[in-house]
Amino acid sequence: MTPSEYEFLKRFLKERSGLVLSDDKQYLVESRLVPVARKTGIDTLSALVSALQRGGNAALASNVVEAMTTNESFFFRDKTPFEHFTNTMLPAMLDKRSKTRSFKIWCAAASTGQEPYSLGICLREAGAKVAGWRVRILGTDLSTEVLEKAKAGIYSQFEVQRGLPIQMLLKYFTQQGDLWQINPDLRAMIEWRKLNLLENFSHLGEFDIVFCRNVLIYFDQQTKIDILQRIAKLMPEDGFLVLGAAETVVGLTDAFQPVPGQRGLYQPKQPAARAVPRYAVAGGLTGV
Known part of the structure; x- marks a missing residue:
């Protein structure tokens, strides 16, 4: 992956998910996106970046964002x-x-x-x-x-x-x-x-x-x-x-x-502006 391709991915991920990547995280990006490229039949990461730059492939864009999102979790984490x-x-x-x-x-x-x-x-x-x-x-x-x-x-x-x-x-x-x-x-x-x-x-x-x-x-x-x-x-x-x-x-x-x-x-700390009336969410409430 070239420096310009990595810069594009950094901007792309920040815009789509808010994820901010430092310059030393290119190895992480490559390790997570290589499987995405393989799964979608794309030969190289450069080709994957080109596909993202062309746009029009919402599924690929979503797969890239999901691959880069950390999903670490466990029960009663941090207690x-x-x-x-x-x-x-x-x-x-x-x-x-x-x-x-x-x-x-x-x-x-x-x-x-x-x-x-x-x-x-x-x-x-x-x-x-x-x-x-x-x-x-x-x-x-x-x-x-x-x-x-x-x-x-x-x-x-x-x-x-x-x-x-x-x-x-x-x-x-x-x-x-x-x-x-x-x-x-x-x-x-x-x-x-x-x-x-x-x-x-x-x-x-x-x-x-x-x-x-x-x-x-x-x-x-x-x-x-x-x-x-x-x-x-x-x-x-x-x-x-x-x-x-x-x-x-x-x-x-x-x-x-x-x-x-x-x-x-x-x-x-201060009275929050109400976005909607209290409990006005579709689907109602679930009984305990």
């Missing part, structure tokens, strides 16, 4: 956010939403689904506390391939061993040979949609809790600011935003403020 959910966010929702007995969660960049399913397990483990409540969990991602895996809820032995306690595995999964599938009632709690965070997402409606972890680190500063400000518009004043351990709102936006003593947890 702390799920402790915050159980000990801080859920009690707050049970208190502040006692009249409607409902709230909504959005997992942005949900990848292969372990994060939304982990939250679903937390809700199931809450037992009688949430009995009769309606909770909607929406998982979105840029990649069609990972969303299909998330919908199926089927994971390898290696995947379920990463962060998932054995008692929860046996309680919420059914073994299928060498694979494990999440039980139907837990799968039914979650809705999946394809979504690019660079595009308008106001149509999703308002969310009480937003998990947007380990995705902002791949964007440049202005893109981070834009995404955070648009998320703030979808949240009520008493909502919660969860970011990854290496991410922060500090220095980016004053729309959120850290929750004292709760690493990676934030709340809206």
Whole structure:
């Protein structure tokens, strides 16, 4: 791949996905795009770049973006956010939403689904506390391939061993040979949609809790600011935003403020402009 071809790919990926690649990542691009070229019958990476430059091949463009998107995820990843959910966010929702007995969660960049399913397990483990409540969990991602895996809820032995306690595995999964599938009632709690965070997402409606972890680190500063400000518009004043351990709102936006003593947890700092009326999302809510 020539330097000019790599520069084109850097611009292409930033425009399509927000991914910012440094000059020393050419090896990574080549290793991930060679299989894409082979799968589509293209002989070389130079030919693949030429095809992208000509345009008109939406499938190829989508395959390139998906190949370069990091889809690392595992159950109860980093533990702390799920402790915050159980000990801080859920009690707050049970208190502040006692009249409607409902709230909504959005997992942005949900990848292969372990994060939304982990939250679903937390809700199931809450037992009688949430009995009769309606909770909607929406998982979105840029990649069609990972969303299909998330919908199926089927994971390898290696995947379920990463962060998932054995008692929860046996309680919420059914073994299928060498694979494990999440039980139907837990799968039914979650809705999946394809979504690019660079595009308008106001149509999703308002969310009480937003998990947007380990995705902002791949964007440049202005893109981070834009995404955070648009998320703030979808949240009520008493909502919660969860970011990854290496991410922060500090220095980016004053729309959120850290929750004292709760690493990676934030709340809206100022009244957020309402994009749509509360709970006006097609598809309704799913009962816990």
